[in-house]
Amino acid sequence: MKTGWFKKKVDELSKLKGYKKPDKYSNVIKLDSNENYAVKREFTLDLINQTQESLDIREYPLGGTERLVEALSVYTKIPPEMIGVGNGSDQIIDLILTNFASTETKILTSEPTFGFFEERCKLYSIPTIRIPFTNRMTLDIEKFILNAKKAKILYLDSPNNPTGFQFTKNELEQLIREFEGLVIIDEAYVEFADYSVLDLTKKVDNLIVLRTLSKSFGLAGLRIGYFIANKKVTDVFNRIIQYPYPLNTIAIESGILALQKSKYFLDVANQIKKERLLIIEKLRAMKVFEVYDSQANFVLFVARGSSQRIYKALIEQGILVKNLGKIGNHEGCLRVTVGSEEMNSKFLLAIRDLLT
Numbered sequence: 001m002k003t004g005w006f007k008k009k010v011d012e013l014s015k016l017k018g019y020k021k022p023d024k025y026s027n028v029i030k031l032d033s034n035e036n037y038a039v040k041r042e043f044t045l046d047l048i049n050q051t052q053e054s055l056d057i058r059e060y061p062l063g064g065t066e067r068l069v070e071a072l073s074v075y076t077k078i079p080p081e082m083i084g085v086g087n088g089s090d091q092i093i094d095l096i097l098t099n100f101a102s103t104e105t106k107i108l109t110s111e112p113t114f115g116f117f118e119e120r121c122k123l124y125s126i127p128t129i130r131i132p133f134t135n136r137m138t139l140d141i142e143k144f145i146l147n148a149k150k151a152k153i154l155y156l157d158s159p160n161n162p163t164g165f166q167f168t169k170n171e172l173e174q175l176i177r178e179f180e181g182l183v184i185i186d187e188a189y190v191e192f193a194d195y196s197v198l199d200l201t202k203k204v205d206n207l208i209v210l211r212t213l214s215k216s217f218g219l220a221g222l223r224i225g226y227f228i229a230n231k232k233v234t235d236v237f238n239r240i241i242q243y244p245y246p247l248n249t250i251a252i253e254s255g256i257l258a259l260q261k262s263k264y265f266l267d268v269a270n271q272i273k274k275e276r277l278l279i280i281e282k283l284r285a286m287k288v289f290e291v292y293d294s295q296a297n298f299v300l301f302v303a304r305g306s307s308q309r310i311y312k313a314l315i316e317q318g319i320l321v322k323n324l325g326k327i328g329n330h331e332g333c334l335r336v337t338v339g340s341e342e343m344n345s346k347f348l349l350a351i352r353d354l355l356t
């Protein structure tokens with residue numbers, strides 16, 4: 001390469017790890033990416049088929065995201081002026097970081113937190129203060145409060161990926177109210193949890209709550225994320241920061257239909273919560289793993305020295321879970337997504353067989 005500065009920049013970037021996408025296996029039961037297979041495939045295909053009458057993909061989706069926002073407003077009971085959408089919440093995170101964060105803005109977060117967020121901070125050289133999980137896979141609110149003044153941005157996934165941990169509502173609300181900079185609460189898994197802090201967006205000006213249709217709505221492939229914030233922040237994001245057409249027509253129209261049928265998805269989320277409890281109980285009953293409570297659609301368990309063997313043996317049986325390695329002091333962490341009833345029982349049977 002001829003240009004010095006360009007070569008230097010490319011060399012510098014090539015040293016980063018980047019977000020590691022999940023390994024691709026064919027014909028496996030995919031319980032590694034917190035997708036939602038309890039949502040029936042036919043139901044999602046019907047959504048797309050039903051949009052066809054009104055689709056004209058020769059046109060830009062003018063007015064499309066505005067109609068999606070209206071549907072989100074009905075679903076969340078939040079005024080449309082406080083809602084914006086993005087190409088997955090990944091894209092919203094990226095736009096927030098590139099426009100509001102810099103090498104000067106320390107971000108207070110947990111260790112670990114959502115992997116894409118961690119990698120994006122590295123890409124933009126944004127410094128982070130990371131509060132580690134305790135041995136019991138919980139976070140200490142006092143440590144966040146102690147560090148609050150040292151940071152300009154707070155990012156928390158509530159519930160956390162990959163642990164499933166969520167602060168009590170009182171604790172999180174106190175932290176949000178005390179934090180003086182920008183607060184980003186990522187509620188990607190909120191429909192599986194006991195509470196949301198959405199209503200605080202009406203009172204707290206510096207709060208952005210992130211949401212997605214990838215998890216409880218099972219529409220990860222459509223890439224529909226959204227956020228809720230005060231009117232001024234939302235206006236700036238939608239009018240100035242966001243691309244003119246961040247979502248494609250098919251995603252917009254299917255997303256609107258999905259939101260109109262939200263009862264179906266919320267029923268599925270309740271079913272997942274029941275299955276989550278079953279998985280936790282059965283894994284605990286095996287008496288070999290440390291199994292943690294979860295407020296999300298996945299369960300974290302520690303298999304210590306056996307994790308590699310279990311991970312590989314499960315793949316041989318056609319079941320893929322996430323191999324997380326070390327979290328805090330715990331070696332051998334595995335995360336299993338709660339899937340359909342059938343998938344979950346196959347997973348539990350396979351893991352029981354491995355132990356006998």
Ligand SMILES: Cc1ncc(COP(=O)(O)O)c(C=O)c1O
Nearest residue numbers: 088089090114157161188212214
């Ligand atoms: C905490 C958290 N936030 C955001 C996302 C990404 O969501 P989306 O599919 O809307 O980009 C994920 C996906 O795994 C996640 O775990």
